[in-house]
Every structure is written in C-alpha cells, then in structure tokens.
Amino acid sequence: MEQGVIDLSALGSGFDLQSTLESGQSYLWWREDGEDFDDTTQYGGEAWYLTTARVDGDPAVIRVRQHEGRLEWEATVDAKPILFRRLRLDDDLGSIRATAPDDEVIEQAYDTYWGMRLVNDPPFGSLISFICSAQMRVSRIHGMQQSLREAFGTPVEFDGSTYHAYPTPEQLAEATETQLRDLSLGYRAPYVQRSAELVTEGTPIDVRDLPYEEAREALTEFVGVGDKVADCILLFSLGYNEAVPLDTWIRQTIEEYYPDCERGNYTETSRAIRERLGGEHAGYTQTYLFHFLRNGGGDDLGE
C-alpha cells in the first residue's frame, strides 16, 4: 500500500473534502463508514472516502480523508497526481469567486462552503452516472454506481479487502438491459447500455476541442443525455467552468432570485444565467448555489 500526505495550507485557498464530495457533483466516491450523501449528513466530520481510478488502464483504489489541515491518502498506486487532478487542488478559488456577482445569496453560499471545489471525474463514469441521475435522488444515484461496480467492475484487492473498479465501456456495453433493470436502474437501463456501446464504437466523450455550446450539443448524441446532463458532464468532468446545468434546483433559484433570466428555452435561459453568474466560472458559482440552497440555505433570505 502506498500512502502520503498533501499539505492543504500550501494551496493558497481553502479546501473542504466533504463538501466537494457530498455536494451532488460526483457519484464516483463513497464513504468508508457507509453513510449516505444525503440531507441529514453532518458537516465537519473527517470521514474516509474511497474511489477507483485507472492508471495506464489498470484499476486502482484510493482512500483519502481531510485531517488537521492535511489530505491523507492511502492507495494501490501513487495517488498524489490523481488527487490533484480529480479534486482540482490547483484551482485558485479566490480568483474564481471574484468573477461572481456579489449578491447576498451567493456570498452566503461561498462563505458557508468555502473550500468546496469542482470535481474532475473520469469522463466515462461521469457520463454514466449522470445518465442515471435523471429524476433520481442523490443517495440513489450513488447506490446505482455502487451496484454497477459490483456487478460489472473488475475486482481490485486493497488493504485486505476486495473492491470493484468502475466498469469500462466494454464491460457495460456487454451488460443486458434486463441485468441493468435488475439493478433498479429503471428506464435508464437501456440508455446506459446503449451509451456504453456508443463509446466502444468510437463516439467521443472528451469533446474539449469544441467551444462550449458545440460541446454540449455533441454530448447529446449519447442516449439519455440531454442539455442538462451534457452540462453536468462538461462541468464536472471536462473542465467547462462556464457550464450551468439547468436542473430543478437552479430553475427554482432562477425563478426566485433571477426571474429576468428565464427565457422560455434551455439555450437562451442558459446564456442569460451564465452571464448573470459571471460568465467564465458561472458553473463554479452555480455549484456553490446548488449545494447551499439544497441544504436549506437561503430559506431566511428575501421571503
């Protein structure tokens, strides 16, 4: 087992592992203590989190916790470069926040969860997990990814236990719709199977060579991926900080705080709220808003 420590005070801006991993951005991590990522979660804990990764195609297991101002990790490989990439430890939160409008609700969101970073999930896991996210609660989306791992992922030994890597496109493409429905994926089952198959046939997930709106359009070629899911993949896996996924929560936020940004269709509303939230890093600000409001923040603001 390899292990190491990352000194978070050297980052120049804060870091909060729990809000980063439990804010509904990523469904590819889980808590070692088995607690769900739900509304009742207590903040301020120092739980161990696990995920899997691929290094030159080989599955690896990583375990990490935030403790006394440091990020402690244990893994089957050298996890330091993986953690810097997946937890975006090089992001300069101060300059990102500086692009946001200084509305009261946004200030409160940033203050409350300061240190939360966007995640940078592996593209395939991001694609599949957000296909699964349609009309589904956060804790159940997590559960589905765990089920997919255990049913189709390659076993990996780590610290005396057996874990399962996230399935490869080939492994999920070979799954049957019936198998996937048996994992409680519901009507998403054929979407997952077909999209995995499209990946194996060469449809690209990594569309980072395209400008933002073209990239979003390109991702909707996958089955089960519309504008909202495409925005999630762009924001939480491909580094498009300007992407603002228009989900039920942000639509409610627009109605309550930015009603003039509602333009009647996804493309135009997206442009308006993106501009309102500062453009370049609008998705970063949106993620703070989402997490803050979903956990009950802002209830005492306005009315």
Add this chain to the structure above:
DNA sequence: ACCCAGGGAAAGT
C-alpha cells in the same frame, strides 16, 4: 394513496 427526485425520448401538434 400521492408526490417527488440534479430529465430525456418519443409521440403529438
């Protein structure tokens, strides 16, 4: 029983 959950595809105008 009823409603909702980080929506999207398909069918109908």
Add this chain to the structure above:
DNA sequence: ACTTTCCATGGG
C-alpha cells in the same frame, strides 16, 4: 420547432 406524455423506482 415547440409541447405534452410516458417512463421505473424508492422514500417521504
């Protein structure tokens, strides 16, 4: 192009 309708499932 724009607007309903239907889709599975578990938890409140």
